[in-house]
Amino acid sequence: MNPLDATKSGFLLCIAVCMFIYTFIYLKDTLSAEQEEQKLSTNRAECGFYPDELCSALFVGKTAALKIGSICQNTYRPAALSCVQTSCNCSTVFKALHFITRPLSDEEGNFSLAYIITIHKELEMFVKLLRAIYTPQNIYCIHVDEKSPTDYKAAVQNIVNCFENIFISSKRENVVYAGFSRLQADINCMRDLVHSKIQWNYVINLCGQDYPIKTNKDIIKYIKSKWNGKNMTPGVVQPLHMKHRTQVSYREYVHSGMSYVYPTKNAKTKPPYNLTIYFGSAYYILTKEFVEFTLTDARAKDLLEWSRDTYSPDEHYWVTLNRLHDAPGATPNADWEGNIRAIKWKDQEGTVHKGCKGHYIRDICVYGLGDLQWIIESPHLFANKFEPATYPLVMDCLERRHRLKMLHQAEVPIEDDWRFQEDNSFNMKLNV
Ligand SMILES: *[C@@H]1O[C@H](CO)[C@@H](O)[C@H](O)[C@H]1NC(C)=O
Numbered sequence: 001m002n003p004l005d006a007t008k009s010g011f012l013l014c015i016a017v018c019m020f021i022y023t024f025i026y027l028k029d030t031l032s033a034e035q036e037e038q039k040l041s042t043n044r045a046e047c048g049f050y051p052d053e054l055c056s057a058l059f060v061g062k063t064a065a066l067k068i069g070s071i072c073q074n075t076y077r078p079a080a081l082s083c084v085q086t087s088c089n090c091s092t093v094f095k096a097l098h099f100i101t102r103p104l105s106d107e108e109g110n111f112s113l114a115y116i117i118t119i120h121k122e123l124e125m126f127v128k129l130l131r132a133i134y135t136p137q138n139i140y141c142i143h144v145d146e147k148s149p150t151d152y153k154a155a156v157q158n159i160v161n162c163f164e165n166i167f168i169s170s171k172r173e174n175v176v177y178a179g180f181s182r183l184q185a186d187i188n189c190m191r192d193l194v195h196s197k198i199q200w201n202y203v204i205n206l207c208g209q210d211y212p213i214k215t216n217k218d219i220i221k222y223i224k225s226k227w228n229g230k231n232m233t234p235g236v237v238q239p240l241h242m243k244h245r246t247q248v249s250y251r252e253y254v255h256s257g258m259s260y261v262y263p264t265k266n267a268k269t270k271p272p273y274n275l276t277i278y279f280g281s282a283y284y285i286l287t288k289e290f291v292e293f294t295l296t297d298a299r300a301k302d303l304l305e306w307s308r309d310t311y312s313p314d315e316h317y318w319v320t321l322n323r324l325h326d327a328p329g330a331t332p333n334a335d336w337e338g339n340i341r342a343i344k345w346k347d348q349e350g351t352v353h354k355g356c357k358g359h360y361i362r363d364i365c366v367y368g369l370g371d372l373q374w375i376i377e378s379p380h381l382f383a384n385k386f387e388p389a390t391y392p393l394v395m396d397c398l399e400r401r402h403r404l405k406m407l408h409q410a411e412v413p414i415e416d417d418w419r420f421q422e423d424n425s426f427n428m429k430l431n432v
């Protein structure tokens with residue numbers, strides 16, 4: 001098939017798909033032929049012409065929508081985001097990327113979140129994540145991997161420069177999966193954050209493949225109602241099968257294009273201060289007082305030194321310190337509770353979820369279209385993992401839904417630039 005034919009058949013397929021959606025799924029309002037024609041010409045680039053109908057049907061798990069969505073996704077390449085491949089001036093960055101430029105309510109304006117975002121690739125995904133969680137009263141520390149290409153770093157810097165409350169961490173690590181550098185990256189950001197003039201209440205860490213499934217307001221309400229003044233570090237006393245992580249000494253191997261952590265034959269000493277080591281999530285939500293404590297307390301500092309040659313120390317460091325009785329906001333008796341991250345782990349298939357409809361990477365699901373309903377029904381604040389290059393429609397649907405929810409909850413007048421889509425009868429139905 002020559003490229004022209006491919007484009008043509010893609011286009012015909014798209015038309016077929018649209019007609020199908022239009023006829024079978026929505027059937028709500030009948031548009032006049034004139035309006036319909038206008039829709040067709042303006043939204044030609046979008047998968048399904050009426051993406052919100054397709055998304056709404058996917059969110060309730062309609063089988064027909066899944067079939068259409070999968071066909072659609074194979075040919076669909078969403079339009080590139082503005083200001084990502086080419087650089088823009090700041091007023092264009094705010095407008096074209098639809099950044100929300102004022103607090104959407106008093107409650108949100110008076111409760112600031114700090115975010116630590118560690119990234120190394122996929123600029124578009126980073127921008128999508130950033131504009132979803134961005135509000136002017138929050139503060140954002142971006143840790144860009146030291147080994148990322150120079151043009152990637154420059155592009156991130158270019159966007160970040162437009163915002164007074166977003167900065168790149170002053171110290172950068174060459175991050176190795178499961179290595180100490182992953183923990184150190186967060187700590188670098190924390191040092192910068194506690195010295196910032198901008199005040200904040202809680203800090204949340206994210207990676208480049210996370211995306212929020214709750215709004216800024218929902219996140220604040222959840223923290224205030226369930227965790228007021230306490231830290232969230234889901235985890236338990238280190239189970240037997242995790243002991244190897246802290247019993248022998250590990251090393252980071254970094255070489256051009258390759259890096260990993262490997263065990264040595266050297267046994268490790270007991271943890272400092274006889275600390276009981278816990279095992280938990282690397283994702284946390286911590287108070288500012290607790291962060292200050294971890295940066296200054298002798299036990300915290302010694303535990304950090306001791307953790308340098310352990311396996312995946314970010315999965316024991318925060319939870320171990322948050323189980324100390326005298327740490328600020330500590331939860332010594334907590335377990336796995338805390339709805340921080342929706343993740344489909346492979347070993348929880350059949351219990352927590354009914355399988356991954358995308359594919360697994362390192363036993364974690366990269367979400368496909370069939371996972372959308374599970375994601376939006378999850379009580380968690382964020383979900384992981386997303387790969388818009390493989391499943392563009394998954395990201396599009398979640399983005400549209402998230403922004404509609406934000407604007408729906410707003411208690412201030414909404415500016416036109418904040419909207420992703422035209423307000424019309426085809427807008428997504430929201431279960432808010
Ligand atoms: C920013 O760029 C846009 C489009 O290129 C242009 O219209 C606008 O005047 C520029 N604004 C400033 C403040 O330079």
Ligand SMILES: *[C@@H]1O[C@H](CO)[C@@H](O)[C@H](O)[C@H]1NC(C)=O
Pocket residue numbers: 106107109110
């Ligand atoms: C937020 O702060 C403003 C100004 O200080 C105050 O008027 C308002 O009542 C506060 N709102 C809430 C929900 O605390």
Ligand SMILES: *[C@@H]1O[C@H](CO)[C@@H](O)[C@H](O)[C@H]1NC(C)=O
Pocket residue numbers: 273274
């Ligand atoms: C550490 O804990 C063990 C058992 O819990 C105890 O026997 C030992 O004396 C403690 N060591 C120190 C230095 O506190």
